[in-house]
Amino acid sequence: MSFDPVLLARLQFALTISFHILFPTLTIGLGLFLAIVEGLWLRTGRAVYLTLYRFWLRIFALSFGMGVVSGVVLSYQFGTNFARFSEATGNILGPLLGYEVLTAFFLEASFLGVMLFGMNRVPPRLHFAATCIVSVGTMISAFWILAASSWMHTPAGYRLVDGIFYVERWVDVIFNPSFFYRFPHMLLASFLTTSLVVAGISAWHLQDIRTAAVARPAFSLATLALAVLAPLQIVMGDLHGLQVQRDQPMKVAAMEGLWETTAGAPLLLFAWPDAARERNHFEVAIPNMASILLQHDPDGIVRGLKDIPAADRPVVPVVFFSFRIMVGLGFWFLALGALGLLLRWRGTLYGNRPYALACVLSAPLGFVATLAGWIVTETGRQPWIVQGLMRTSEAISDVPARAIVTTLSLFFAVYGTLLLAYLYYLSKLVRQGPDAALAEPADHEPRRTAWM
Amino acid sequence: MGEMLPMDASFWIPLIWAGVLCLGLMLYVILDGFDLGIGILFPWGRNDEERDLMMNSIAPHWDGNETWLVLAGGGLFAAFPKAYGLLMTALYIPILFMLFALVFRGVAFEFRFKAERSRGVWDVAFNLGSVAAAFFQGVVLGAFIQGFEITDGRFTGNVMAWISPFSLMTGFALVCGYALLGACWLALKTDGDLQRWAFHAGQVLLFVVLAWIAMVSIATPFMSAEVARRWFSLPNLLWLMPVPILTAGVAWMLWRALRRQASRAPFVLTITLFALGAFGLAVSLWPYTVPRAYTLWETAAPPESQGFLLIGALPLLPLILGYTAYNYWVFRGKVRPGAGYH
Numbered sequence: 001m002s003f004d005p006v007l008l009a010r011l012q013f014a015l016t017i018s019f020h021i022l023f024p025t026l027t028i029g030l031g032l033f034l035a036i037v038e039g040l041w042l043r044t045g046r047a048v049y050l051t052l053y054r055f056w057l058r059i060f061a062l063s064f065g066m067g068v069v070s071g072v073v074l075s076y077q078f079g080t081n082f083a084r085f086s087e088a089t090g091n092i093l094g095p096l097l098g099y100e101v102l103t104a105f106f107l108e109a110s111f112l113g114v115m116l117f118g119m120n121r122v123p124p125r126l127h128f129a130a131t132c133i134v135s136v137g138t139m140i141s142a143f144w145i146l147a148a149s150s151w152m153h154t155p156a157g158y159r160l161v162d163g164i165f166y167v168e169r170w171v172d173v174i175f176n177p178s179f180f181y182r183f184p185h186m187l188l189a190s191f192l193t194t195s196l197v198v199a200g201i202s203a204w205h206l207q208d209i210r211t212a213a214v215a216r217p218a219f220s221l222a223t224l225a226l227a228v229l230a231p232l233q234i235v236m237g238d239l240h241g242l243q244v245q246r247d248q249p250m251k252v253a254a255m256e257g258l259w260e261t262t263a264g265a266p267l268l269l270f271a272w273p274d275a276a277r278e279r280n281h282f283e284v285a286i287p288n289m290a291s292i293l294l295q296h297d298p299d300g301i302v303r304g305l306k307d308i309p310a311a312d313r314p315v316v317p318v319v320f321f322s323f324r325i326m327v328g329l330g331f332w333f334l335a336l337g338a339l340g341l342l343l344r345w346r347g348t349l350y351g352n353r354p355y356a357l358a359c360v361l362s363a364p365l366g367f368v369a370t371l372a373g374w375i376v377t378e379t380g381r382q383p384w385i386v387q388g389l390m391r392t393s394e395a396i397s398d399v400p401a402r403a404i405v406t407t408l409s410l411f412f413a414v415y416g417t418l419l420l421a422y423l424y425y426l427s428k429l430v431r432q433g434p435d436a437a438l439a440e441p442a443d444h445e446p447r448r449t450a451w452m
Numbered sequence: 453m454g455e456m457l458p459m460d461a462s463f464w465i466p467l468i469w470a471g472v473l474c475l476g477l478m479l480y481v482i483l484d485g486f487d488l489g490i491g492i493l494f495p496w497g498r499n500d501e502e503r504d505l506m507m508n509s510i511a512p513h514w515d516g517n518e519t520w521l522v523l524a525g526g527g528l529f530a531a532f533p534k535a536y537g538l539l540m541t542a543l544y545i546p547i548l549f550m551l552f553a554l555v556f557r558g559v560a561f562e563f564r565f566k567a568e569r570s571r572g573v574w575d576v577a578f579n580l581g582s583v584a585a586a587f588f589q590g591v592v593l594g595a596f597i598q599g600f601e602i603t604d605g606r607f608t609g610n611v612m613a614w615i616s617p618f619s620l621m622t623g624f625a626l627v628c629g630y631a632l633l634g635a636c637w638l639a640l641k642t643d644g645d646l647q648r649w650a651f652h653a654g655q656v657l658l659f660v661v662l663a664w665i666a667m668v669s670i671a672t673p674f675m676s677a678e679v680a681r682r683w684f685s686l687p688n689l690l691w692l693m694p695v696p697i698l699t700a701g702v703a704w705m706l707w708r709a710l711r712r713q714a715s716r717a718p719f720v721l722t723i724t725l726f727a728l729g730a731f732g733l734a735v736s737l738w739p740y741t742v743p744r745a746y747t748l749w750e751t752a753a754p755p756e757s758q759g760f761l762l763i764g765a766l767p768l769l770p771l772i773l774g775y776t777a778y779n780y781w782v783f784r785g786k787v788r789p790g791a792g793y794h
Contacts, residue, residue, distance in 0.1 A: 062562045068515055069558035073551045075525040079540025080547055086540070090533020091753045095761040098530035101523045102761075102768040109519045110772075110779040113512030121782050167756050397541040403611045407548045414552055418559060425566045 008404040009081040009396045012411060014378075016073055018371055019415045023067030025370050028142055028187065029194025030060045031135035036221070038128050051214050055434035056198070059426065061116050066422055068109075070415075075101075081404070085385055085395035092158060092165050092173055093148045100144035108137035139187065146183040147174045152386050153377070154178040154247045160389060177247055181240040182377070188233040189373060192333060193366025195229060198222035199340075200363025201430055203356035214434040216350055223349065223359070227337035234330055238293070244380075245294050248387060249303045250312070251380035254319035256290050258304045265290040265302040270324075273316040278306060314382045322375040329369040336362060465759055466752035469531040470741070472765060476527060478730050480520035482633070482723050487514045489634020491557050491582020492627060493653065494575065501789055502646055503575060509641040509787040511561055516776055518554065530761050534605075535741035535751035541607045542600045543592050546614050550588035557581030583627055590626030594619030597737065598675055599744035618671055625664035629726065632657040636719040639710075641787050647715070654710045654718055662703055665729060669696070672736050676744065679736045692735060699728045 034056055041049035075097070078086045086094075114122060114130040122130070157172025158165045167173060199222035205215035245252045252258075257273045257280050258265055267289030271280035291300040305313050336358060343349040385392040487510040497503035510517075528536040540547060560578035567574055591614060598618060601609035635657055638650035673680035683692060702724050709717035737743060741751045752758060 058566075062566070065515075065559055065562040068518070069555040072518060072522055072525075072554055072558075075522045075529075076540060076547055076551060078529060079525075079536045080544050083537035083541045086529060087534050087537040090529055090536060091757040094526070094530030094533055094536075094753060095757055097526045098523075098761045099764055101519065101526045102765055102772065105519045105522055106516065106772040106776070109516035110775045112515055113779050114782055117512040118782055166754060167760070170760055397537070397544065398607050399541055399544045400611055403544055407545075410548075410552060414555060418555070421559070421563055425563055428566060 003401040003405055005399070005401040005404060006393045006396055008401055008408060009399075010392065012404060012408045013077060013081055015408070015411055015415065016070065016077055018374070019419070020067065020070040020074055021370065021374060022367055023063050023070065024138065024142070025190045025193050025367060026063045026197060027060060027067055028138040028190040029192075030056065030063065030197075031131070031138045032191070033194055033198060033221075034060060035128075035131045035135045037218075038131050040217075042124060042128055048214055048217060051434050052218055055214070055429075056218075057116065058429050059201075062422065062425060062429070064108075064112060066418065079397070081397055081399070082385075082395045083397035085390070088163055088390060088395070089152075089165050089386065092151065092167055096144050096148040096151075096174065100141055100148075104137045104141035104144065108134050108141070111137070142186060142190070143183060146186055147176070147179055150179040150182045151176050153182075153381055155386055155389060163390075165386075165389075178240075178243055181236070181243045185233070185236050185240050185373075188229055188236055189366070189370045191225065192229045192233055193370055195222045195225040196333070196336075196359075196366040197363050199226060199336075199359045200361075203359035204430065205433055206350055206356055207353075208433065210435055211433040212350075219350065219359075220344075223337065223340035223344070226333060227341045230330065230333040230337040234334060237327070237330065241294065245302075248381065250305060250308060251314065251319065251377075252294065253303055253305045253307075254314045254316045254380055255323040255376060256294075256302065257316065257320045258290065258302055259306050260304040261301065261307055262304060263291070263301045264288045264299045265294075267293065271320070273320050275310075275313075275316050278310075312383060314380050319376055319380045322372040322379070326369050326372040326376060329365055329372070332362070332365070333369075461755040461759065462752070463749070465755050465762060466531070466748050468762060469527070469752070469758055470739075470748045472762075472769070473524060473527050473531065474730075474734065476520055476523045478727065480517070480524055481730070482726060483513070483517035483520060485586075485630045485726070486510070486633040486637040486719075487517050488557075488582045488586050489630040489632065490637065491578050491634075492586060492631040493634050493638070494579040494582070496649070496653070497646075500571075505642055505646060505787055505789060506638065507561065507564065507578070509637065512783045513779065514558070514561060516779060518558070521554075531753055531758050532741050532748065532751040533753055535746060535748075538600065538602060538607050538742050538746070538751075539596075542609060543595060543614055544611060546588045546591045546595065550585050550592065553581045553584035553588065555581070557585060582630075586627045586630045587623040590623035591615075591619045593626065593733075594622030596743060597622070597672060597733070599740075600742055602742060602745035618675070621664070621671070622668060625661070625668055628657060628660045628664055629729075632661050633719075633722050633726070636722045639713075639715055640719045643715075643786050648713075651710050651713050651718075655707065658703065658706055658710065661725075665699070665725075669732065672733075678744075682735065682738075695728060695732055695735075699725065702728065 034053060037049050037053045037056065040046075041053060078093075111130040111133040114127065115134050118130065119127055151173055154177040155165075156176040157167060157169040159168050160166075198218055202215040202219035202222060205211035206219060241252065241255075244255075256265065257268050257271050259278050259280070264287070266283075266285035266287050268280070268283055268285050270282065270284040272282050273280050288298040290302055292298050294300065294302055305316065339355060339358075340349065343352050343355055349355075381387055383391055383393065385395045490506050490510050494503060494506060497506050525536075528539070556577045557579075558581075560574040560581065564571055564574035564578065594616070595614035598616060600607060601613065632654060635650045635654040639647055639654060642650065673683055682688060702721055706718060706721040706725065709721055739747045739749075741748045
């Protein structure tokens with residue numbers, strides 16, 4: 001049996017980066033949530049906030065640990081699987097990742113120690129500062145990685161000589177045309193995902209008299225955040241879509257399942273794209289809607305996939321369906337947020353069981369939407385690794401396919417095991433509930449010993 | 453930005469970067485070395501309390517320690533992209549195996565304290581992960597010293613070319629070296645039975661490590677005539693003579709410190725031993741980033757890329773060292789039973 005090393009390398013990278021992004025998506029938002037909760041505790045002195053902080057800190061620690069170990073893998077995977085890409089773009093992407101390490105990773109790692117283990121060792125304000133620093137660190141990290149990723153979609157500020165990219169202007173590289181859309185889009189995705197997780201787990205705890213008091217402020221905060229963030233994300237997504245339409249029209253064509261360049265293009269609610277016949281089956285469409293959304297003009301012209309040779313097109317069904325999953329979930333989150341506002345206005349936010357159940361069931365959906373979004377954007381760029389300039393097939397390492405098969409199988413086994421273990425311990429923490437965090441062995445007397 | 457740099461920037465900036473990366477790697481070996489060492493020594497913890505103590509002594513630090521490895525990877529990618537691509541290709545298997553191992557031992561920190569019945573599983577994961585990570589790091593070092601088969605800018609060797617008696621030897625050597633660091637860390641951070649055991653283990657490990665150092669030092673010049681010439685030609689021999697003499701001296705002091713059960717000195721002396729070993733390696737490997745194929749200048753990113761990151765790295769690295777020191781200062785002193793897991 002022979003394998004395609006390009007496909008294998010892509011699969012391995014897709015697996016490791018998808019697995020990794022689950023955890024930062026949660027910890028970026030959860031870091032901010034913890035900073036808010038600890039701030040509230042310092043301000044009000046109410047014990048409920050401290051209990052809440054301790055409970056969510058454990059989930060944060062568990063998730064952060066997963067993010068760290070899967071992230072270390074990524075810093076080497078550019079080279080192990082995409083060595084030609086690394087050599088070609090190292091001059092540009094290397095320093096961006098270098099800055100991520102220098103400005104974010106060390107900051108997060110050092111102050112995470114204080115955040116997790118230092119509550120009895122540093123004064124409360126200093127501990128709060130550590131929480132804030134970790135939270136800011138996660139966002140700085142997102143800044144650099146989104147700058148690097150965005151550059152691959154909308155390369156700018158470079159000069160290409162003999163297949164190697166050189167920097168012309170760093171400002172243009174970092175603040176490339178898609179960066180200002182993708183960075184806030186990802187931050188909002190992260191905050192939304194966290195709101196859903198906090199709302200879902202708190203909704204669960206609301207049902208138990210022993211944990212309800214602690215769950216209430218978290219549920220209130222999370223559903224309010226949902227109501228604010230979901231519409232913001234939809235607006236952000238729309239703006240991002242317009243930018244992609246300008247910079248990567250074929251990605252949009254794949255998202256819309258549009259084969260022919262069309263004036264007054266329809267919005268497909270459902271279809272079965274058939275790449276071989278270059279047409280769709282089972283179309284359910286709203287006439288002119290795609291043109292309205294993308295051009296803000298019912299008769300606007302939207303470019304179709306047939307504008308370019310088949311070899312230069314992305315795999316349409318993957319982009320098409322992932323996009324629908326993301327957008328569909330986005331509107332579900334909007335409904336959930338709006339419903340929360342309504343219940344809050346009627347004063348039944350904490351008592352409505354169907355709404356609580358909807359929140360519990362929606363807890364993991366932010367991850368699904370985020371992954372779907374990443375799949376849209378990354379597979380929508382194919383067959384290019386750097387849009388229009390370098391093909392993915394030219395980017396891989398000189399490693400034989402059988403070696404990649406070995407490591408890919410191992411990654412599946414290892415990450416599968418880890419994900420199960422993570423979910424198991426997460427569910428254990430959730431079942432223990434916030435009170436268990438209070439029942440910690442008291443350890444309050446300061447332990448000041450001589451230096452070492 | 454590029455045109456503002458001095459004429460010989462393309463000479464100096466790669467050199468500075470090589471220095472920064474060597475220092476970063478050295479810090480990694482010391483810092484993650486002692487915490488991997490704790491994992492290697494883990495099965496000798498006699499009961500759950502001792503193992504808890506061992507793990508709690510490094511729990512607030514391991515993440516920061518491992519970040520130096522990310523800096524090494526990221527820094528190599530940024531400053532020497534060609535070397536990064538070639539080395540990761542040639543070392544594909546041992547690098548990925550090391551990463552798998554680090555994944556297992558890393559998650560054990562969180563999982564172990566949340567587990568009850570399955571605690572033993574994570575004890576084993578932590579131990580085996582630490583041993584394997586150390587071993588494959590040593591193997592990578594050995595394969596690096598041996599050099600790589602490069603033709604026309606591409607790696608043309610076998611995907612298993614990294615396996616050799618020499619690389620296996622450096623693999624085992626590093627496991628023992630990290631275990632020694634771990635024992636000295638325990639001597640520093642614990643007291644009572646565990647500390648006494650650490651002093652004892654340290655003495656045994658010191659002899660084992662010295663034997664490995666001797667073997668690697670003798671074998672390395674046989675790897676290439678160039679290395680042999682560098683160490684044994686005449687003016688060099690005199691300049692380099694202090695290295696083995698100092699090593700012997702430090703080893704003797706370390707032996708004494710372990711015997712008299714000093715709590716701080718063994719850790720400091722072991723670090724010195726590692727630093728001397730690293731200096732010896734640097735002499736042998738200079739100036740290659742892809743040994744025997746490319747020098748650091750041949751693989752360097754252009755000054756506008758290296759310089760851009762360097763401008764940030766020069767103020768940021770001291771800052772990082774500062775708050776890393778703060779982290780260690782917050783958790784200073786002996787680690788106590790039950791020392792607040794969050």
